[in-house]
Amino acid sequence: MSARSAGDGAAPVVLQPASWPRPSGYAHGVRADGSLVCVAGQIGWDERGRFASGEIAGQVERALRNVVAVLAEAGAKPEHVTRMTWYVTDKRAYLDNQRAIGEAYRRVMGRWFPAMSVVAVAALLEDEALVEIEATAVVPAPFGNYQP
Secondary structure (H helix, E strand, O other): OOOOOOOOOOOOEEEOOOOOOOOOOOEOEEEOOOEEEEEEEEEOEOOOOOEOOOOHHHHHHHHHHHHHHHHHHOOOOHHHEEEEEEEEOOHHHHHHOHHHHHHHHHHHHOOOOOEEEEEEOOOOOOOOOOEEEEEEEEEOOOOOOOOO
16 A cells, blocks of 8 residues: 555544555555644653553553643544554563553554554563553644643
8 A cells, every 4th residue: 555645634644565464453655744743752651650550451541541641732542643652661571561551552542553562671660550651642733722
């Protein structure tokens, strides 16, 4: 599939080379035009800095909700996310809980799957954190409620 124009306020476009297998749960690439929104790594704690879950799927859901909260500050929504990088402290826990993680993802982000990487790391800065998620979004004009 070739990219159609993402100009004129259109939604991001998934880039899928015709001869490549379609990925599950992410896109090979995304093209978008608009205002760039960069979301710093979000972990699975609430607005008071407390972890409600010690399980990876619960922390993924909360981290994604935190990403969405930051996006909203720029008038962005989950469907504007073009790239995500996930850092996980336990590769086996991530792989063993993919179904629950996928369900948590869809509850928060819907069925939009941006370009995504998952990286296993030795640790995160917060000892209780099992996952940290960074996001990049592109908000098409007009920029929603955002007022620079």
